[in-house]
Amino acid sequence: MLSIDTKIQMSAMRSLLGNVTPTLRSASIEVSETTIFWRCIYDNTATKDDLELAQIAGTEIIADFPSPWDIDEDIRIKPFPDSLDNLKHMIYLRLEPKTPLNQLA
Numbered sequence: 885m886l887s888i889d890t891k892i893q894m895s896a897m898r899s900l901l902g903n904v905t906p907t908l909r910s911a912s913i914e915v916s917e918t919t920i921f922w923r924c925i926y927d928n929t930a931t932k933d934d935l936e937l938a939q940i941a942g943t944e945i946i947a948d949f950p951s952p953w954d955i956d957e958d959i960r961i962k963p964f965p966d967s968l969d970n971l972k973h974m975i976y977l978r979l980e981p982k983t984p985l986n987q988l989a
Contacts (some may be wrong), residue, residue, distance in 0.1 A: 888915055889973065892945070896922070896975040899944035903937040904976060905930070909964065911941070914972035920945060923971050928963035935959055947977045 886894075896913045907930040914921045915935055923946060924938035938959045946955040962968065 888929050892920055893975065894971050895945045895948040895972075896941070899929075899941035900976055903941045905934045905937060907931070907934050908976065909943070909962065909978045910968050910970055910974065911938070911976040912971035913945070917954045918954060920949065920953060921958065921971055922955055923958040923960070925960045925962050925968055925970075928961055931960060943975075945967075
């Protein structure tokens with residue numbers, strides 16, 4: 885039998901099929917008791933439609949888990965090269981160029 889962590893990861897991966905745009909920097913997920921935490925971080929060029937795709941993915945995730953499960957969606961804008969604050973399980977991570985340390989200041 886699969887653990888709940890494995891089930892939410894598989895659900896999240898499936899939810900992103902057809903819902904990833906170039907502005908999505910990362911998507912991560914974690915569970916605590918009966919709450920699923922879903923976080924998507926977008927670049928500052930994300931459109932309203934891009935952000936809506938993250939909500940659609942969240943809806944697809946929670947549809948896999950009957951009551952008493954709930955979802956907490958956290959959709960953020962953090963432009964590159966700002967650091968990512970990801971949850972426990974990384975579902976998607978965009979390839980981004982390495983930024984020399986002298987350019988971060």
